[in-house]
Amino acid sequence: MGFDFAQIDGILNARSIAIVGASNNPLKFGGMLTASQLAMGFAGPVYLVNPNEEEILGHKAYPDLLSLPEPPDLVYIVIPADRSLEVLEQCGQRGVKGVVMIPAGFREAGEEGAALEQEVLRLAGEGGFRIIGPNCFGIYNPRNRLTLLPGYDFSTSPGDVAFLSQSGGLSSHVARLGQSLGIHFSAIVSYGNGVDIDAADLLRYFARDPQTGVIGAYLEGVRNGRAFLDALKEAASQKPVVLWKVGKAASSQQAVMSHTGSLAGSVEIWEAAFRQTRVIQASGIDEVCDVLLALRHLGWRPGRRILVSGGGGGLGTNAADLAGLAGLDIPPLNEGTDRKLTEILGRAGAVVSNPLDIGTPLLPLPMFEATMREAAANPNTDVLIFDLAMNFAMRMAGEEGLYQVADVLTRVREESGKPVVMVLYSRACDPDDLEPERVLRNMRSKLLEKGVAVFPSMRRAIRAIALVN
Amino acid sequence: MGFDFAQIDGILNARSIAIVGASNNPLKFGGMLTASQLAMGFAGPVYLVNPNEEEILGHKAYPDLLSLPEPPDLVYIVIPADRSLEVLEQCGQRGVKGVVMIPAGFREAGEEGAALEQEVLRLAGEGGFRIIGPNCFGIYNPRNRLTLLPGYDFSTSPGDVAFLSQSGGLSSHVARLGQSLGIHFSAIVSYGNGVDIDAADLLRYFARDPQTGVIGAYLEGVRNGRAFLDALKEAASQKPVVLWKVGKAASSQQAVMSHTGSLAGSVEIWEAAFRQTRVIQASGIDEVCDVLLALRHLGWRPGRRILVSGGGGGLGTNAADLAGLAGLDIPPLNEGTDRKLTEILGRAGAVVSNPLDIGTPLLPLPMFEATMREAAANPNTDVLIFDLAMNFAMRMAGEEGLYQVADVLTRVREESGKPVVMVLYSRACDPDDLEPERVLRNMRSKLLEKGVAVFPSMRRAIRAIALVN
Known part of the structure; x- marks a missing residue:
């Protein structure tokens, strides 16, 4: 079926739903x-x-769709594939807008499943409704509080990031990880085999959705x-598209086929397609979330010239290496900045250059603030990075001291108007020593709230900055 | 000076030390x-x-080396560069074996520092002792309990991994991270500018050191x-050498010069050098530790054929993609394994193939154990990987249930004699929800103790397996 904004919009923003296959058994999908949908x-x-x-979880249960008091906008099917056809017929009879089909056992399972999938498509056409799935985890939308599997504790704060995924598990991981990192979503759609509504439809939809910015x-x-490719081009002309594409390696094409029954396409075709668009290629859930974080706090194309700072020479050398390989620049300090930083840091064991070695993991707070302020103001760099290892810093400054470090960085970010990035990590991760992790997470929350991007390693920070440029 | 095993051995295994520049001030080096050395x-x-x-920290303080009751084997110099020469003269007079020079301000600081460094070398030659540094953090040796900066809480359990580093900060990070990951060290040497004892000497030393395996x-x-290169070739013919080399990018060569005053050399020369040896090239502290972990639990060249398992299709597709790009194989299951796994997993929503989708993050324990046992026994794969996301699994199985999962994997590893790898991570990392992290760390400790390697992502697991092959 052709692309229809209103149809997809009606499904994602459904105002009533039915769950066919609702159950009291928490181990069944x-x-x-x-349980998740009720909790949401x-x-x-x-x-x-x-x-x-x-009765299911304290709510009245209906025997079938025909006995509902009204036709729901959206029906979830969570019963085995071979029993789904009769439900789809009822969907047509009731005049629903859309159906999310959770079960596997279609095209990805072989010829018989592929035939079943054709039947699904035929019934949807006859019934005048659209389908998401099958073999998917569904829809997460914090506005009307639709949730996807397993989705029991997703955020109810909407944001401007849309995510679409052929994998259900990854959809829920992105929702959960994003939530921890302060990335808020307009919607997440796990569309599985994409028998009807597919990637092209969803890209077109989110390209036009005013609540989606990325x-x-x-x-x-x-x-x-x-x-x-047409849809990708259209979307990427409206807003950044962060694309994680697997199946490029020959060896993974079989895995793709048995997972969602898709053809992966050769690496050459995909690479060429990406070159023609303004798409950001990322790989792996961590990198995808890093890029979303960078887009949120640094914006699109913040500039390639970075100033790297921290206590130590090795971290700077490593950063310079990573930056060089990623196509970022670490230009020498502007003369005025060099002079001012030399005044501030004096003979404290610091090396005033870019990378800037402040000589010790942490400085006395006023000296630290003056240093960061001058570094952010350096005219020939676009982004300031500060690197801090928790374990030793925690011993030097204590919990409150570290929160003050975070406050300095958020002030500098605000006053300078320039992107500030913190690389924050702990080298000690013993089972009986959770304190640094707790303080790290609190620091990260404070920083993310105030627009300072936080990454767990210099490698990931630099990669993310390079990707959004 | 030429390479002399006994000299370096005498320094690393010093039986008495002096700290020149000892202080009560915890903010000074x-x-x-x-404080660290006394605590160690x-x-x-x-x-x-x-x-x-x-008196310093409750111990008698001496005015100079000449007033000590005996000549120490090893002297730490922790006073500024320009005042170090007179101490070196005293070292010669007392007949010490070696000196660790902590301060910066030598070659890396410009011409004047370079001249000072020549003086250092001359005094060492005249005095008949060897030098580690300057511009370094020193030596960590759990046997005689030497510790490097800041080194306050390093492990006292010796192991077989030696590490040498031009960066002091990274040395201490490797010590601390390794400790959390159950990687134990024969010694770590931060040698900074390497004016006397340098990388070649240390490589030769550790190549011959019977207590060093990696x-x-x-x-x-x-x-x-x-x-x-000669030393590297010699070392790599004896044992695996995990080499993290920065300064390959043109942009980072200046950073290298201002950090340790070394010439980085072009990427071509280094790449060619590595091809001629059996060196493992790793990049970044995480990757270095991943490789050390893989060497410890999988050994050198465990084989390139992996069996990937977990609850979900996306993780397998992603793994197949990563494996293909890394040069690992995910061969179809052996026919007998396929039959047995189909029997065990029945109609549980699983997809019996390689990657193996068990259909849900966790199975009932006996079914899980039977599955993992068959998967490990699959004749045409060398390494078994099991992937688990903590957040949802914790909700399904609870803390004790997850420890039982770890027990199953350690039993399977033991019984099969084949390497087992766990990919273990949490997608929820909110500040107020540390429980999954605590349980994850406990699981990881249990697994590492029993020879199961644990990595925080499929990407890192696959990269590490590829690198040790």
Whole structure:
């Protein structure tokens, strides 16, 4: 079916839902989804359908879709593949807008499943509704509080990042990790085999969705390459698209086929496609989230000239190496900055240059603030990075001292108007020593709230800055 | 000076030391080193030298080296560069074996410093002792309990990994991170500018040291390329050498010069050098430690054929992609394994193939054990990987359930005799939710103790396995 903004919008912003296969059993997908959806507090009626139950988790259960008091906007199917066809017929009879099909057992499972999938498509066409899935985890939307599997504790604060994914597990990981990192979503859609609504449709939708500012995507392959590339081009002309594409290696193409039944396409075709668009290619969930974080706090194209600072020579040398390989510049300090920093840091064992070695992990706070202020103001660099290892710093400054370090960085970020990045990590991760981790997480929260991006290593910081440039 | 095993051995295994510049001030390097060394419990006399103190941290202070009751094997100099020459003269007079020179301000600081460094070398030659540094953090040796800066809480359990580093900060990070990961060291040497004992000497030493089984090194550059490559070749013919070399990018060569005053050398020369040896090239402290972990638990060349398992299709597709790009194989399951796994996993939503999707993050324990046992026994794969995301698994199985998962993997590792790798991570890292991190660390400790390697991501696991092959 052709792209229709209103149809997809109606599904993602459904005002009533039914869960066919709702269950009291928390180990079944139907039970997980029911519990999660109820906990999430969907903003409208949630009809639970199961012919074998009177009541599910304290709510009335209906035997089938036909017995619901009203047609729901959106139906979740969480029963085995071979029993889903009759439900789809009822969806047509009731005139629902869309169906999320959770079960596997379709094209990815072989010929029989592929035939079943054709039937699904036929029933959707006849019934006049659209399908997300099958073989997927569904939709997360913090606005109407739809949640995807397992989705029991996702954030209810909406944001401007949309994410679409062929993998259900990765969708929920992105939702959960994003939440911890202060990345808020307009929606996440796990679309699995994409029998009807596919990557191209979702890219087009999010390109036009005014609440989406950045699009992320996990892709294994696409069936209609031309339509996908057109949609990608359209989306990337509107907003940054962070694309994680697997299946480039020959060895993984079989894995793609047995996972979502897609054709991965050769690495050459994909690379060429990316070159033609303004897409950011990222690989792995950590890198995807790093890029989303960098887009949020540094913006699109913050500039390639970085000033690296921290207590030690090795970290600077390593940063210079990484920056060089990533295509970032570490230019010599502006003359005025050099002079002022030399005045401030005096004979404290510091090496005033770029990278800037402050000589010790932490300085007395006023000296630290003056140093960071001058470093941020350095006219010929675009981004300031400060590197800190928790374990020793915690011993030097204590918990409150470290929060003051975070405060200095947020002030400098605010006053300078320039992006500030903190590289923050702990080298000690013994089971009986969780304190540095607790303080690190608190520092990170404080910094992220105030617009300072935080990465766990110089490598990841530099890679993220390079990717958004 | 030429290479002399006994000289370096005498320094690293010193039986008495003096700290010139010992201090009560914990913010000075001299104070840090004194406190750390006393806390570490060095196995012999520690003479504290400072003409301005009677007592330091409760121990008698001596005005100079000449007033010590005996000549120490090893002298630490922790006073500024320009005042170090007279101490070196005294070292010659007392007949010490070696000197660790902590201060910066030598060759890396410009012409004047370079001249000073020549003086240092001359005095060492005249005095008949060897020098580590200057511009370094010194020596960590768990056997005699020498510790490097800041080194206050390093492990006292010796192991078989030696590490040498031009960067002091990185030396201490490697010591601390290794300790958390169950990597134990024969010694770590931060040698800074390497005016006398340099990378070539240390490589030769550790190549011959019977207590060292693996050598790791962080290098910025070397002065005598020929001698270094000869030493590297010699060492790598004896044991694996994990080499982290920075300064390959043109932009970082200036940073190398101002850090340790070395010439980095072009990327081509280094790459060619590595091809001629059996060196493992790693980049970044995390990757270095990942490789050390892999060498410890998988050994050298465990084989390139991996079996990837976990609950989900996306993780397997991603693993297949990473493996393909890294040169590892994910071969189809052996027919017998396929049949047995199909019997065990039945209709549980699993996809029996390689990658193996067990269908849900965790299985009932006996089913999980049977599955892992068959997977490990699969005749045409060398390494078994199991992937688990903590956050959802913790909700499903609880803390004790997760420790039982770890027990299953250690049993399978033991019974099969084949390497087992766990990819273990948490997607939720909110400040107020440290429980998953605590349980994760406990699981990791249990697994590492019993020979199961643990990595925080599939990417890092696959990269480490590829690097040790």
